[in-house]
Amino acid sequence: MFVSDCLNVNELGHLTIGGRDTVELAQTFGTPVYVMDEQQIRKSCESYRESINKYYGGQGLVAYASKAFCCKAICKMIDEEGLGLDVVSIGELYTAQSVNFPPEKIFFHGNNKTVQELLAALEYEVGHIVVDNLTELEILNQLAISQNKKANIMFRIKPGIDAHTHDFVRTGQIDSKFGLALETGEAMQAVKAAVGMSHINLKGLHCHIGSQIFDIEPFQHAAQVMLGFMAEIKAQTGLELSELNLGGGFGIKYLPEHDPVEYDRYMMLVSQTVKTTCQEKGLKTPFIIIEPGRSIVGPAGITLYTVGSVKEIPGIRTYVSVDGGMGDNPRYILYQSEYEALIANKAGQPKTRTVTIAGKCCESGDLLGENMPIQEVAPGDILAVLATGAYNYSMSSNYNRISKPAVVMIKDQQARTVVKRETLEDIVRNDLL
CATH class of the missing domain: 2.40.37.10 (Lyase, Ornithine Decarboxylase; Chain A, domain 1)
Structure with a gap:
């Protein structure tokens, strides 16, 4: 009804x-x-958590995209549900800190992080800084040297996927302010630079193809593209990355005629694509992270x-x-x-x-x-x-x-x-x- x-x-x-x-x-x-x-929120968290554990054998994590709705109460609730947290600003990070959210389960995103934000991430020892561009990578390495810390990072990659959504919320194509492009060689350049940096620990890759997506195929395609790039990285550098963050963007029912995909079906089909592609590319199945926000709250x-x-x-x-x-x-x-x-x-x-x-x-x-x-x-x-x-x-x-x-x-x-x-x-x- x-x-x-x-x-x-x-x-x-x-x-x-x-x-x-x-x-x-x-x-x-x-x-x-x-x-x-609150019960509806916790029910969605539980559904995602059980589904990712089921299809990835415990080798996965759901990280709530706090930009969808961020306050102390929701950060505490997400922690209680055993999820990670995706933050995109020092304000969201500060909110997480205020309720003692586990730093190792925080992913810090953003296409133009300030020095203040990068220092805050290093100081709080967030689990992953998702690096958007080469300039950020160089600044982060210098800051990590000055703080005598090693930064765990992922690179945000543009997989070139058209997610069939509104132009303003499409983020995976080459013409986007977010991330590193595969087509231009920019992404591989960043990877090779990171491998040679003393205070950077490159753990994996991240992508996000858009928002309010009802189809599963774009997510499957994105997984194939990202794993293909991970295979190229292994071939060119000898580094086999251990983590893959496939982002969020899952659609919800705003109108009665909307028909979003069930979380479990998404997880099942994408996990099949991940495992099959890894076998084809000679890769170990990486630890998988997803970042739902809208579909939780x-x-x-x-x-x-x-x-x-x-x-x-x-x-x-x-x-x-x-x-x-x-x-x-x-x-x-x-x-x-x-x-x-x-x-x-x-x-x-x-x-x-x-x-x-x-x-x-x-x-x-x-x-x-x-x-x-x-x-x-x-x-x-x-x-x-x-x-x-x-x-x-x-x-x-x-x-x-x-x-x-x-x-x-x-x-x-x-x-x-x-x-x-x-x-x-x-x-x-x-x-x-």
Whole structure:
């Protein structure tokens, strides 16, 4: 019925998440508010963890891509579930450190890491620094020398895969700001340079082909390309790399018609490709890392808003304005990302209206979606946008000096705030006269 398993309708006809009435949650915590179901998050973690152990015989690790949603509570939860952590900034690394996340299970990504970030990674002794380019490699080696440490690294490689997704979230093709290209010889040049560096320990390769991918074939193709390159490295340098990070990008169900691949089927088919290709190339099967983010937290979250006005323009469209918008979810204006929405206090009723959901920002493009089917709607109704657990809080802003919403977590039908709602004082906290 819904895009997420944690959603339902109660006897009052209200939408529930994790067994809690969303109308009551809106009244208690105010709107806009992000609400997430902890059980759903942990269930996804468990599914990935069991699947990778099953198909790689314990020689694999799931690392949560924290850019999807990062706060202290989620980092602690990911650690409790036995997963690793993918961070892309000193802020995400600091958040992980604040809850004593095991540094050996952290992967530090980014296409333009600063000296400050590289030093922080060395100081915290993160397990892997995923090096993006030759400049970064040279800087890291010099920093490691100065700190008398040896940096464990992977190289981010562009495997040249078209993942059939939005241009802005395709990251595996040659024309991308991320990683080293195979076609130009740049990647092999970096490998040979790293092999000769005294304070660099090259452990493996990483790739990421894009986001919100529903097909398995691009992942299989990427594995073949990466293993082929690992075989070339072995032939040219004598070094057989021991680790392969295949990234993330697994699609989720934003709309009822979306049909994402089950995690277990993905793991089974890609593992078969990995093992077959290794046999063909004369390689030992490497330790495999994957980095899901959206698929762990996306389906577990919703955003609740209060409807302010309903503006009908006859023969054109109906605008339903809510007390949030592009500040708490910029994905529609960035990617035209589609979501399912409904009136939470009328969730048991049929969807009879088609509307455009407008935010409150002073910006004509501030929309959460167009031509969206919802129930009959009136001012004061609670509107829920589903599957917003990923890249909503993470990408939120203070445009128009609007405060960021709170994040509320549901566990065993109990609700707790894991990120406080910003206050007006928070808005001016860093201002100087």
